Amino acid sequence: MMDIKQTLHHDTLVIEPSGRLDSVTSPSLDQYIAPSLTGKPRLVLDLGGLDYISSAGLRVLLGAAKKVKQLGGRLILCGLRPHIREVFEISGFLSILEIQPDRAEALACMSA
Amino acid sequence: MKILITVFAGLGLFFIGVRLFSNNLKQMSGPRMRAMVSRAVGSQRSASVLGLLTGAVMQNVNAVILVLSSLVSAGVMDTRKAIPVINWANLGTSLLVLIASFSIDMAVLTLIGLTGVLYYRNLDQQPRYRHLVGAMLGIGLLFLGIDLIKEGTAPLKYDKWMHETVASWATSMLPSMLMGFVVTLVVQSSSTITIIAMTLAAVGVLDMQNGLNIVLGAIFATGVTAWLLGPNLSGSPRQLVLYQFVLKTSGVLATFLLLQVESLTGLPMIRAAFDALGLSPQLSLAVFYIFVQVMCDLVIHPFHHPLEHWLHHVYPPTDVEVMGKPRFINEQSLDEPESALVLADMENHRLVGQLPAFLDPLREEAGEARADVAVLHAAGRSVATECGHFLTRIADQHHSRDVLERTILLRQRMELVTALQDTLVDFNAAIAVAAREESLRQLLHNLVESLHMMLDTLAETEQSASAADIELLSSLTYDRSDLMDGIRRRCLGLGGQIDRSTQESLFSATSLFERAVWLIHRYVLLIERQDGDGTAANQGE
Numbered sequence: 001m002m003d004i005k006q007t008l009h010h011d012t013l014v015i016e017p018s019g020r021l022d023s024v025t026s027p028s029l030d031q032y033i034a035p036s037l038t039g040k041p042r043l044v045l046d047l048g049g050l051d052y053i054s055s056a057g058l059r060v061l062l063g064a065a066k067k068v069k070q071l072g073g074r075l076i077l078c079g080l081r082p083h084i085r086e087v088f089e090i091s092g093f094l095s096i097l098e099i100q101p102d103r104a105e106a107l108a109c110m111s112a
Numbered sequence: 113m114k115i116l117i118t119v120f121a122g123l124g125l126f127f128i129g130v131r132l133f134s135n136n137l138k139q140m141s142g143p144r145m146r147a148m149v150s151r152a153v154g155s156q157r158s159a160s161v162l163g164l165l166t167g168a169v170m171q172n173v174n175a176v177i178l179v180l181s182s183l184v185s186a187g188v189m190d191t192r193k194a195i196p197v198i199n200w201a202n203l204g205t206s207l208l209v210l211i212a213s214f215s216i217d218m219a220v221l222t223l224i225g226l227t228g229v230l231y232y233r234n235l236d237q238q239p240r241y242r243h244l245v246g247a248m249l250g251i252g253l254l255f256l257g258i259d260l261i262k263e264g265t266a267p268l269k270y271d272k273w274m275h276e277t278v279a280s281w282a283t284s285m286l287p288s289m290l291m292g293f294v295v296t297l298v299v300q301s302s303s304t305i306t307i308i309a310m311t312l313a314a315v316g317v318l319d320m321q322n323g324l325n326i327v328l329g330a331i332f333a334t335g336v337t338a339w340l341l342g343p344n345l346s347g348s349p350r351q352l353v354l355y356q357f358v359l360k361t362s363g364v365l366a367t368f369l370l371l372q373v374e375s376l377t378g379l380p381m382i383r384a385a386f387d388a389l390g391l392s393p394q395l396s397l398a399v400f401y402i403f404v405q406v407m408c409d410l411v412i413h414p415f416h417h418p419l420e421h422w423l424h425h426v427y428p429p430t431d432v433e434v435m436g437k438p439r440f441i442n443e444q445s446l447d448e449p450e451s452a453l454v455l456a457d458m459e460n461h462r463l464v465g466q467l468p469a470f471l472d473p474l475r476e477e478a479g480e481a482r483a484d485v486a487v488l489h490a491a492g493r494s495v496a497t498e499c500g501h502f503l504t505r506i507a508d509q510h511h512s513r514d515v516l517e518r519t520i521l522l523r524q525r526m527e528l529v530t531a532l533q534d535t536l537v538d539f540n541a542a543i544a545v546a547a548r549e550e551s552l553r554q555l556l557h558n559l560v561e562s563l564h565m566m567l568d569t570l571a572e573t574e575q576s577a578s579a580a581d582i583e584l585l586s587s588l589t590y591d592r593s594d595l596m597d598g599i600r601r602r603c604l605g606l607g608g609q610i611d612r613s614t615q616e617s618l619f620s621a622t623s624l625f626e627r628a629v630w631l632i633h634r635y636v637l638l639i640e641r642q643d644g645d646g647t648a649a650n651q652g653e
Binding site: 022056066070 | 477557581584595625
């Protein structure tokens with residue numbers, strides 16, 4: 001199961017999925033993210049509540065990152081728990097995505 | 113004693129000759145054999161010529177069946193088209209028997225002399241003529257062996273013990289049939305045994321009836337040897353060996369019954385026909401050999417379709433066969449290199465698309481419908497092998513620089529796909545062992561899901577060939593050696609908490625992960641190169 005919350009901080013959309021991000025739930029996150037990918041999107045994904053991520057979840061994040069880059073926007077991921085951080089490291093995401101320790105720092109970076 | 117040694121030497125020369133003749137002809141036609149077979153199965157006439165030729169060259173129908181099996185498994189032909197080739201190959205083995213029935217002593221001696229001259233001129237060292245000279249020497253030795261057997265056995269014509277022994281066989285068909293059967297099981301060639309029987313008949317050691325029985329037993333043995341191959345085969349290849357068994361058994365049984373009826377009732381049939389023809393004993397046996405081969409075909413002919421259905425029902429195609437058949441490449445497209453390369457490329461896309469499924473057994477998300485890795489691997493190898501042959505033929509037929517370059521590029525990509533398949537199979541095994549340790553499961557899950565994501569992304573990138581996807585995947589698949597080293601050091605730090613075999617499996621899994629990422633990276637570079645050449649240019653999205 002997965003819950004998704006979203007809040008708007010000025011012009012930055014914060015999406016906070018929690019629970020399991022797998023092949024069943026990742027289409028929901030994709031649908032949440034898709035409408036925000038217009039203009040020059042500014043997006044923060046707070047993954048602090050994420051317990052589990054599979055390859056399907058990783059691909060949704062990769063797809064979002066690709067789209068944001070094409071549109072000239074910015075995507076920051078934050079709040080990664082150690083086991084989620086490890087899968088990001090092994091996947092190579094740490095070298096291609098912008099990652100901050102928590103939401104506050106992510107928003108600070110976004111407005112800097 | 114002299115007789116024994118002379119016959120022994122004759123048999124030795126004969127066997128060396130058969131092997132030299134067959135091996136060198138196979139070498140001469142070998143590389144072209146597959147292409148010949150796949151082209152020839154298109155029409156009934158060409159399939160019959162092909163069957164005759166392969167039977168004549170190989171002198172062993174089981175060897176022909178094994179070649180056909182590999183082609184059926186690879187989807188180059190189906191069993192329906194392979195079966196007529198088997199029928200004709202059986203008849204093709206008669207060629208050597210027929211040649212041996214003629215008295216060509218002078219021609220053989222001339223051939224051996226000529227071969228000697230060619231050897232003296234070192235033509236056997238030249239790649240172009242090496243196999244031709246070898247085949248000539250083979251046929252020469254074969255006939256020299258026959259002559260030696262004739263010479264050695266000639267005195268037996270007047271030997272009382274020999275006459276009594278052979279006469280004692282005549283009371284029943286079974287002893288001499290059994291002899292032909294057993295010797296053929298050992299030698300694996302009914303034509304060879306028939307030629308030896310012909311030689312003995314020519315010098316009067318063997319009478320006509322026993323000669324016929326030996327030939328009958330020898331032909332039955334070729335069916336049994338095919339049947340014995342069965343347990344090692346499955347699916348369509350097994351259908352083919354069972355067909356050969358049914359074909360030979362029914363033909364031999366029908367001939368046996370006719371001979372028995374003729375003997376018991378006195379009705380003029382086979383023996384009477386041979387007597388009426390007035391042929392030499394040698395030629396009679398050769399003609400009888402051909403007669404039984406034709407008889408096999410005639411007997412099976414009315415039951416051909418039901419037999420095909422039954423074989424398909426008993427040994428349906430295996431999963432590997434079904435999945436291992438190429439879906440796109442075909443014989444006709446070879447005339448048009450552009451289409452042929454596109455089809456080979458589509459076949460490669462299909463293989464790349466299957467790569468993520470190799471990790472199914474390790475993923476909880478794969479559910480019940482998870483793929484069998486052994487089947488995927490075997491099927492993938494089969495498709496890759498066929499594509500390899502297909503690309504070779506494209507390169508052989510079309511010599512333009514562009515076609516050659518694209519063929520080489522596609523071949524390199526297929527080699528990488530095959531290497532990835534092998535790596536993923538080993539990765540499966542290593543993870544399965546390491547996962548026995550509870551404390552490693554999260555790490556193993558992370559390795560598996562990361563690799564699965566990269567393989568999925570590779571399949572998508574292969575399809576789109578977009579510059580953005582290529583760039584993204586290229587930057588995602590950087591060298592992981594430092595990261596994997598770190599994991600290995602961390603594992604060593606756990607000391608006695610995990611046992612040695614688990615530790616070794618984890619080390620192996622991390623090395624294989626590293627290798628898989630490196631292979632994906634190399635593959636992406638090749639897509640980029642193809643994209644750069646303008647053959648798959650889909651710039652951006």
